[in-house]
Every structure is written in structure tokens, then in C-alpha cells.
Amino acid sequence: EKKIRSFSTSVLTKTYIIALTLVAVSSIAAYVTMHQLTITQETSAAIVNTSGRQRMLSQKSALYSTRLATSTDEKEQKKYRKELTNALLLFEKSHESLTRIDSYLNIFGDPSEKIDKIYYGPPNYLDRRLKTYKEEIIALMSTEKEDLSADNPHLKKILASAPKILDSLDLAVSQYQAESEAKITLHETLEMVFLSATLLILLLLALFIYRPIVKRIENETDKLNEANLKLLQLSAVDGLTGISNRRAFEEFFEMQWRRATREEKPVSAIMIDIDFFKNYNDAYGHLKGDDCLKSVTSAIRRSLNRPADMVARYGGEEFIILLGDTDVDGAMNVAKIVKTIVEDLKIRNKKSEISDYVTVSAGVATTIPKPADKRADLIEAADNALYKAKHAGRNRIKKAKVSRLRQYRLR
Structure with a gap:
């Protein structure tokens, strides 16, 4: 050729x-x-x-x-x-x-x-x-x-x-x-x-x-664009789980935040963490740990019904879900579905201190952003709610109502 x-x-x-x-x-x-x-x-x-x-x-x-x-x-x-x-x-x-x-x-x-x-x-x-x-x-x-x-x-x-x-x-x-x-x-x-x-x-x-010549240039340009798109997709996808990585999440989050601010609609974030995952890795090895991450990822993806909803690997065994135009009740419902589907996987974890199987904890935060608000505060609120869920014994969900960002209280 x-x-x-x-x-x-x-x-x-x-x-x-x-x-x-x-x-x-x-x-x-x-x-x-x-x-x-x-x-x-x-x-x-x-x-x-x-x-x-x-x-x-x-x-x-x-x-x-x-x-x-x-x-x-x-x-x-x-x-x-x-x-x-x-x-x-x-x-x-x-x-x-x-x-x-x-x-x-x-x-x-x-x-x-x-x-x-x-x-x-x-x-x-x-x-x-x-x-x-x-x-x-x-x-x-x-x-x-x-x-x-x-x-x-x-x-x-x-x-x-x-x-x-x-x-x-x-x-x-x-x-x-x-x-x-x-x-x-x-x-x-x-x-x-x-x-x-x-x-x-x-x-x-x-x-x-x-x-x-023009046709060839167009063909080569199309091929180059396809290659660039693949590279962009690869740079935006987590290599292990196949879902969006943190970089792609930040770009999507910025777009959704602007839209919610403009339309004065709620936006919700769910921070999810696999309970005692370090113990699981130590007991079963990293290969099994990778399989566990993939299975949990699949469970989270099945819990999302709308194309506009996004799940991303936020780091290690942490995942984050972003739900546009979703109030706190809707976000809590999604978090409960995720928790239930993960439990139904029946992935054994003999090193878990709360269950014989792999479980997850989640923190939910919702706000209707104002122009002066910062989107990082919504993530911080969800992360703090997750911390409260883990501190309360894991395998549970906590929500934070954000009235003004940086000022939230647990329910």
C-alpha cells in the first residue's frame, strides 16, 4: 500500500x-x-x-x-x-x-x-x-x-x-x-x-x-482526525475500567455546571468508595482486585439510565457520578440502586469487617449553583458526606444539602 x-x-x-x-x-x-x-x-x-x-x-x-x-x-x-x-x-x-x-x-x-x-x-x-x-x-x-x-x-x-x-x-x-x-x-x-x-x-x-490532491488531502485529514479522536478518547478513558477518567470528568463537570447555573437547575454528585478494598487486594491479589473494580464499574453503569449522566473513576477504588438536573432525592435513589446492585454481585471479601461480600459507601451532594459558586465545593461536599458514611460504619449512604457551597450539613 x-x-x-x-x-x-x-x-x-x-x-x-x-x-x-x-x-x-x-x-x-x-x-x-x-x-x-x-x-x-x-x-x-x-x-x-x-x-x-x-x-x-x-x-x-x-x-x-x-x-x-x-x-x-x-x-x-x-x-x-x-x-x-x-x-x-x-x-x-x-x-x-x-x-x-x-x-x-x-x-x-x-x-x-x-x-x-x-x-x-x-x-x-x-x-x-x-x-x-x-x-x-x-x-x-x-x-x-x-x-x-x-x-x-x-x-x-x-x-x-x-x-x-x-x-x-x-x-x-x-x-x-x-x-x-x-x-x-x-x-x-x-x-x-x-x-x-x-x-x-x-x-x-x-x-x-x-x-x-484535494481529495487525498481530505482523506488524510479525515484519517488524522480519526486518529486524533481515538487519542482523545484514550486520553479521556480509564485504561482499566473503560469509563471516563478524572480529566474527562472535570471537562464534563465544567460544562454541566455552566448549564445548571444558566438554567438555575440542580446538579448532584455521588462519591463512591469500595469498602475495605485495600484488604481485598492484600487477600486476593491485584489481578482479582482489578476484576473487582471492573465488576463494580459495570454495576454503577447499569444504575444510570440517562445518556447525560456520567460515571468516572476518580482515583484508586473511588468513583464519582455526576447527575445533571437531578435533585437530592433523585441522587439518593441512584446511590441506593448502585449500593444494591454491588451487593447483588456477591463478590466475596473475607477481609471485610462488615460483610462477607464487597460493599460500597457513598456520599451525595446537591446544589443549584449561583454564578459566584465554585464547582469544586460540590465535590468537597460529596467527599465529606462519603467520609461521614465510612466513619459511620461503611456500607451506607450519607447526603449533604448544600445551601451555599462550603456550608453544608448532614441529614
């Missing part, structure tokens, strides 16, 4: 470690996917924005080129040359960002085949057209003042190529958007897959690992 339990525990432990590893891997993968999704979204926005800016700069360059060629004001021409210079710088930077690896835009890797075809392949040849477009603008900016006009050949080439460039840029923007959306969809799908896998593994953990 130990080997099976050890094997089962080992399997559960290994399975648990594997499952946790899978959860960790799946969670990390989900996190990485979410991170990549965020990067893709940011990159897509940057690419689309840059593509749109490139288109706007193309239009702006065509407009400034027209104004430069048609203006006759030298200051305005200077202004348009400056605007064209700035536009070309931004245009070149945008073009480089879109066609090459650019860490600023988080573009890691070459453009796709479709993007590459738009820029470098037929029928668009966008890269070539943009370079030619830029060269024509630079040539226009270098043209002398007297050669600038609406019929300038550089301006005509610029205006002729501008629509085709805009169409190609629109195509590039659309392609960038489509590819970005595809990447975002892929990352979202992967994210859902990894999150679903994590949840599935956690569910399997709960069903096939956590549940058996």
Missing part, C-alpha cells in the same frame, strides 16, 4: 510539474503574442501614416514646382525653392523608411513581395519614378530665373508623372494596410489559441490533478 501510494504521489507530482510547465510556456507565448500584436498595430499605424505622408509630399512637391515655375517674384521663387527642399528631404526619408529596414518604424525585415513589386517591378516601377520625379524637381529648382515658365520641360515631366506616382502610392498604402490587417488578425488568433490552451490546461489541472 505504501509503494502504491508513493507511486501515485510521484505520478501526480510529475504530472503537476509538467502541467505547470505547459501553463508557463502557454502564458509566455500568449504574452509574447500580445506584445507582437501591440508592435504590429503600432508599426501598421506608422507605415500607413508614412505612406500617406509620402503621397501628400508628392502632391505638395507638384504644387510648389508649379508655383516656382510660374512665379515672377524673386522672393516667392526663393520661398518655393526652400519649401521644395524641405519636402524632398522628408520625401526621401519616408521613401527610405518604407523600402528598407527602419528601427524607427519597427520594420524589421524586407518588404513583402507585393510591396517590393509595387516599388521595383512592372507596371508601377514606383521607386524609379520617385527618383526621376525627385531629379526633375531638383533640375527645376536649379533652372535660371529667366527659364522658368509654365512650359518648362522639367515642370511638364513633373506634372505628367505626378498622377501615376499618386496611383502607385495609393496602391502601396492599400497593400500596407492589407498586410498589416492580416498580421494583426494572425496575432489575435494566436493570442486566442494560447489563452485558450492556458485555460484548458488549468481546467485539466483542476479536474485531474488538483481534485485528486
Whole structure:
């Protein structure tokens, strides 16, 4: 059984470690996917924005080129040359960002085949057209003042190529958007897959690992509780007679005392002693003495009819009975029954000075406890009554009426 339990525990432990590893891997993968999704979204926005800016700069360059060629004001021409210079710088930077690896835009890797075809392949040849477009603008900016006009050949080439460039840029923007959306969809799908896998593994953990572990813990806890209960019972039971010991009696007595105080009901104690038991032991030996104690215990137990009544071995050959909600007359009646049943056992005692058989003496005490009273005084009263019974010749019962504890009188 130990080997099976050890094997089962080992399997559960290994399975648990594997499952946790899978959860960790799946969670990390989900996190990485979410991170990549965020990067893709940011990159897509940057690419689309840059593509749109490139288109706007193309239009702006065509407009400034027209104004430069048609203006006759030298200051305005200077202004348009400056605007064209700035536009070309931004245009070149945008073009480089879109066609090459650019860490600023988080573009890691070459453009796709479709993007590459738009820029470098037929029928668009966008890269070539943009370079030619830029060269024509630079040539226009270098043209002398007297050669600038609406019929300038550089301006005509610029205006002729501008629509085709805009169409190609629109195509590039659309392609960038489509590819970005595809990447975002892929990352979202992967994210859902990894999150679903994590949840599935956690569910399997709960069903096939956590549940058996919890069940085993519950079983072991139940066994431990049973063992503790047995130990508690053993610690509360007299080993020889099988009835409650003094420790258990004190705990039960405290509970009954509080209840009697709260409900203002009587509680009675009967202290019982086997007459001349030392002489019996000396005459018959300790084994016979133990048998005698067991027989007397059985007789006392038979005299109690209510589950709430308790008998305990108080020490040596002394026993004590606690009777809740019982007045002095009821307690005296129980004591008489005990005395009679013990006599009926007919256990011979040749060393007894009062009878040929084993007899008992008893002291009875009853009180209705008040909050200020001490329960030890009830035991003392019963013990004193027992002393009076033994002093009066044994094999008899004496009772003490307790008006106020510590103040009792014999009847």
C-alpha cells in the first residue's frame, strides 16, 4: 500500500510539474503574442501614416514646382525653392523608411513581395519614378530665373508623372494596410489559441490533478482526525475500567455546571468508595482486585439510565457520578440502586469487617449553583458526606444539602 501510494504521489507530482510547465510556456507565448500584436498595430499605424505622408509630399512637391515655375517674384521663387527642399528631404526619408529596414518604424525585415513589386517591378516601377520625379524637381529648382515658365520641360515631366506616382502610392498604402490587417488578425488568433490552451490546461489541472490532491488531502485529514479522536478518547478513558477518567470528568463537570447555573437547575454528585478494598487486594491479589473494580464499574453503569449522566473513576477504588438536573432525592435513589446492585454481585471479601461480600459507601451532594459558586465545593461536599458514611460504619449512604457551597450539613 505504501509503494502504491508513493507511486501515485510521484505520478501526480510529475504530472503537476509538467502541467505547470505547459501553463508557463502557454502564458509566455500568449504574452509574447500580445506584445507582437501591440508592435504590429503600432508599426501598421506608422507605415500607413508614412505612406500617406509620402503621397501628400508628392502632391505638395507638384504644387510648389508649379508655383516656382510660374512665379515672377524673386522672393516667392526663393520661398518655393526652400519649401521644395524641405519636402524632398522628408520625401526621401519616408521613401527610405518604407523600402528598407527602419528601427524607427519597427520594420524589421524586407518588404513583402507585393510591396517590393509595387516599388521595383512592372507596371508601377514606383521607386524609379520617385527618383526621376525627385531629379526633375531638383533640375527645376536649379533652372535660371529667366527659364522658368509654365512650359518648362522639367515642370511638364513633373506634372505628367505626378498622377501615376499618386496611383502607385495609393496602391502601396492599400497593400500596407492589407498586410498589416492580416498580421494583426494572425496575432489575435494566436493570442486566442494560447489563452485558450492556458485555460484548458488549468481546467485539466483542476479536474485531474488538483481534485485528486484535494481529495487525498481530505482523506488524510479525515484519517488524522480519526486518529486524533481515538487519542482523545484514550486520553479521556480509564485504561482499566473503560469509563471516563478524572480529566474527562472535570471537562464534563465544567460544562454541566455552566448549564445548571444558566438554567438555575440542580446538579448532584455521588462519591463512591469500595469498602475495605485495600484488604481485598492484600487477600486476593491485584489481578482479582482489578476484576473487582471492573465488576463494580459495570454495576454503577447499569444504575444510570440517562445518556447525560456520567460515571468516572476518580482515583484508586473511588468513583464519582455526576447527575445533571437531578435533585437530592433523585441522587439518593441512584446511590441506593448502585449500593444494591454491588451487593447483588456477591463478590466475596473475607477481609471485610462488615460483610462477607464487597460493599460500597457513598456520599451525595446537591446544589443549584449561583454564578459566584465554585464547582469544586460540590465535590468537597460529596467527599465529606462519603467520609461521614465510612466513619459511620461503611456500607451506607450519607447526603449533604448544600445551601451555599462550603456550608453544608448532614441529614
